[in-house]
Amino acid sequence: MSDSVFLDSIQPLFQDINARFTGQSDFSPQAAWDELVQSGFLRLLLPESAEGAGLDIAQALPVLMSAGYWALPLPYVETTLLYAALPAALVDAPADTIEGNLALAVGTCGPGGPAQPLRQGLHWLRALVTAKDGGIAVVPVSGDVEQGWRSQGEVKPLSQELDIHLLGTAAECLQLAGAMQRVLELTVDYANTRQQFGRPIGKYQALQQQISVMTGHCHSAVMAAQLLAAGMVQADSGLRLDTPRIASACGVIKAACQPVVATAHAVHGAIGVTEEYTLHHYTRRLLAGRIAGGSESCWFEQVGRACLEQDGRVFDFTLAALS
Amino acid sequence: MIPWPQRQTLPTSAEALRSEVRAFLAAHPPAAAADVRARSWMGFDAAFSQALGQRGWVGITLPTQYGGGGGSAFDRYVILEELLAAGAPVSAHWIADRQSAPLLLRFGSDSQRRELLPRICAGELYFCIGMSEPGAGSDLASVSTRAVPNDQGWLLNGSKLWTTNADRCHYMIALARTSGQHGDRQQGLSQLLVDLSLPGITIRPIRDLAGDAHFNEVFFDNVQLPHDALIGAEGDGWQQVTAELAFERSGPERILSSMALLECWCDQLRRSGADAGDQRTLGELASRLAVLRSLSLSITAQLEQGQSPVIPAALVKDLGTTFEQDIPDRLADQIARRGGEHGSGELMRTLAYTSMIAPTYSLRGGTREILRGLIARGMGLR
Numbered sequence: 001m002s003d004s005v006f007l008d009s010i011q012p013l014f015q016d017i018n019a020r021f022t023g024q025s026d027f028s029p030q031a032a033w034d035e036l037v038q039s040g041f042l043r044l045l046l047p048e049s050a051e052g053a054g055l056d057i058a059q060a061l062p063v064l065m066s067a068g069y070w071a072l073p074l075p076y077v078e079t080t081l082l083y084a085a086l087p088a089a090l091v092d093a094p095a096d097t098i099e100g101n102l103a104l105a106v107g108t109c110g111p112g113g114p115a116q117p118l119r120q121g122l123h124w125l126r127a128l129v130t131a132k133d134g135g136i137a138v139v140p141v142s143g144d145v146e147q148g149w150r151s152q153g154e155v156k157p158l159s160q161e162l163d164i165h166l167l168g169t170a171a172e173c174l175q176l177a178g179a180m181q182r183v184l185e186l187t188v189d190y191a192n193t194r195q196q197f198g199r200p201i202g203k204y205q206a207l208q209q210q211i212s213v214m215t216g217h218c219h220s221a222v223m224a225a226q227l228l229a230a231g232m233v234q235a236d237s238g239l240r241l242d243t244p245r246i247a248s249a250c251g252v253i254k255a256a257c258q259p260v261v262a263t264a265h266a267v268h269g270a271i272g273v274t275e276e277y278t279l280h281h282y283t284r285r286l287l288a289g290r291i292a293g294g295s296e297s298c299w300f301e302q303v304g305r306a307c308l309e310q311d312g313r314v315f316d317f318t319l320a321a322l323s
Numbered sequence: 324m325i326p327w328p329q330r331q332t333l334p335t336s337a338e339a340l341r342s343e344v345r346a347f348l349a350a351h352p353p354a355a356a357a358d359v360r361a362r363s364w365m366g367f368d369a370a371f372s373q374a375l376g377q378r379g380w381v382g383i384t385l386p387t388q389y390g391g392g393g394g395s396a397f398d399r400y401v402i403l404e405e406l407l408a409a410g411a412p413v414s415a416h417w418i419a420d421r422q423s424a425p426l427l428l429r430f431g432s433d434s435q436r437r438e439l440l441p442r443i444c445a446g447e448l449y450f451c452i453g454m455s456e457p458g459a460g461s462d463l464a465s466v467s468t469r470a471v472p473n474d475q476g477w478l479l480n481g482s483k484l485w486t487t488n489a490d491r492c493h494y495m496i497a498l499a500r501t502s503g504q505h506g507d508r509q510q511g512l513s514q515l516l517v518d519l520s521l522p523g524i525t526i527r528p529i530r531d532l533a534g535d536a537h538f539n540e541v542f543f544d545n546v547q548l549p550h551d552a553l554i555g556a557e558g559d560g561w562q563q564v565t566a567e568l569a570f571e572r573s574g575p576e577r578i579l580s581s582m583a584l585l586e587c588w589c590d591q592l593r594r595s596g597a598d599a600g601d602q603r604t605l606g607e608l609a610s611r612l613a614v615l616r617s618l619s620l621s622i623t624a625q626l627e628q629g630q631s632p633v634i635p636a637a638l639v640k641d642l643g644t645t646f647e648q649d650i651p652d653r654l655a656d657q658i659a660r661r662g663g664e665h666g667s668g669e670l671m672r673t674l675a676y677t678s679m680i681a682p683t684y685s686l687r688g689g690t691r692e693i694l695r696g697l698i699a700r701g702m703g704l705r
Contacts, residue, residue, distance in 0.1 A: 208704050208705065209699070219328055220614050220642065223328045248609065249614075301599055301606055315586070323613050
């Protein structure tokens with residue numbers, strides 16, 4: 001399959017960035033970002049005519065989820081999706097206005113004030129795409145993850161329309177699904193390795209049952225990510241976002257975060273709350289991601305309203321609008 | 324690790340069946356009352372099953388030479404989910420269609436297939452499952468019903484328990500010990516075709532907590548079975564039962580059992596208005612339904628490819644039955660949230676029935692705890 005070729009090609013870089021970031025040894029966000037830019041993978045979803053790889057979202061999904069699997073602290077998925085969603089505004093714009101800002105995320109900010117990305121913990125960012133005056137705009141930002149981000153420079157309104165909040169939440173949720181894959185693998189590995197009372201703790205039924213439930217949450221999240229991808233339809237003008245489908249998938253992914261974190265930590269015991277073991281990077285990511293852009297209840301409410309606005313059965317709504 | 328699920332959309336040919344099934348249901352409408360439709364899976368209606376058989380929708384995946392439809396697992400999926408979503412009374416032919424016919428096709432003799440499969444496909448011949456016994460529930464390998472070979476065939480003694488529709492079915496496929504001793508576990512078990520009209524069989528109905536009597540206890544007192552009652556090879560019963568259970572665990576019947584209640588509640592919300600709490604609950608349940616259905620279809624794709632995805636099917640059944648049980652739980656809370664009952668008589672009756680029967684969802688077809696053990700094995704923990 002062509003999509004696994006793309007994944008195989010970029011995964012070593014993701015893994016390397018993860019190792020530098022979690023290893024706490026002179027991690028340079030800018031250097032890591034430059035490597036991502038040079039890889040060409042920011043153009044994964046653009047047509048070949050725009051020097052892109054021409055993938056659709058479903059084909060690109062393994063790469064997008066892998067960014068979450070490797071807990072990339074950079075707005076790779078956000079930038080890639082915004083690039084695909086706003087090609088006329090971003091890709092075709094004059095190089096001096098946009099090109100230097102090519103590290104994008106969705107967020108909010110006021111003039112001259114603090115800028116707040118939807119996603120927490122970003123270590124690199126050059127501009128936010130925000131909702132502004134009924135439209136959307138690119139706002140250059142400066143700062144860092146410690147001090148926070150501030151808007152700086154000229155706000156550039158974009159002529160395209162986009163539900164930027166929905167796209168930002170979707171970008172977050174695809175990564176959360178990938179992060180949950182990693183957390184499940186870490187948890188199963190640990191349960192099979194750690195010995196107590198003379199045998200691996202994974203041999204005890206109490207933990208087996210908990211890990212089985214956790215597996216169900218993770219599989220649901222991975223399937224929801226595929227439904228989410230199906231709700232982002234590419235067109236010449238960018239991405240058309242299918243709101244109920246994306247909202248429903250985001251709700252399911254967000255609802256899985258807390259139980260997955262809880263079981264992962266229960267199985268890992270004390271090692272799971274140490275700085276040296278990698279789990280906490282994912283814990284932070286999943287807990288922050290669950291509420292970024294609105295918790296599961298916020299998104300489920302939207303789905304419920306959409307269902308009630310129709311006349312048909314819940315079953316028919318589910319088939320037509322969510323599946 | 325259990326492989327990650329791959330989304331599978333329905334082929335166009337299967338999706339095209341949907342409007343045909345809906346037209347059929349318009350001509351053979353299920354009961355109007357939601358609390359009757361809530362019993363869909365327990366609703367025994369031979370006339371409905373025969374009409375479905377005449378339409379070619381019982382045994383749709385079986386080869387046409389045996390009267391089947393020669394269709395795909397996806398065709399069957401669409402038919403089943405439409406029937407269940409409508410609350411149609413599918414109980415009469417259900418077991419034969421889902422597991423007995425595929426079992427006979429795979430392991431049965433040519434004469435068994437030629438004699439039984441066309442009548443199953445006609446919607447006329449009904450089967451029940453002879454697995455559980457008083458001393459063998461989750462621990463199926465401890466069955467003590469015994470079939471001893473004699474010059475006329477097999478002499479059957481023992482009993483089966485929790486046998487749905489035994490009083491109204493024509494045949495049971497019974498798991499029995501045919502060789503070895505009681506403690507031999509999975510060795511020495513066989514599956515036998517039991518004609519329930521034979522002398523020596525007593526069927527005693529068991530009333531359930533909802534007041535219905537769909538399951539039974541079945542006693543065998545020196546029941547003489549012919550030689551060709553044996554299905555497959557003597558001693559292969561355990562492997563055959565395991566394969567049979569994969570058919571039983573991942574279909575739409577593990578997702579849609581509480582849909583009559585959910586639809587009835589949604590109708591009431593449209594009439595009387597919904598607040599944010601109602602919207603949230605409705606949205607959550609619809610969203611989980613969409614994901615579960617996609618997971619279930621991904622298992623169907625594996626069945627269609629000839630695989631036997633026993634463990635992924637167990638995972639989907641665990642998630643699906645949890646969803647089916649959460650519906651009456653969440654709706655009881657929502658409906659009575661403002662103090663007192665705020666539902667029509669029909670809604671409250673449907674809630675009462677569904678709430679009472681919901682505990683069985685995670686018992687039938689393998690208990691939740693056993694399935695989670697299977698999932699743990701699939702994850703490499705056992």
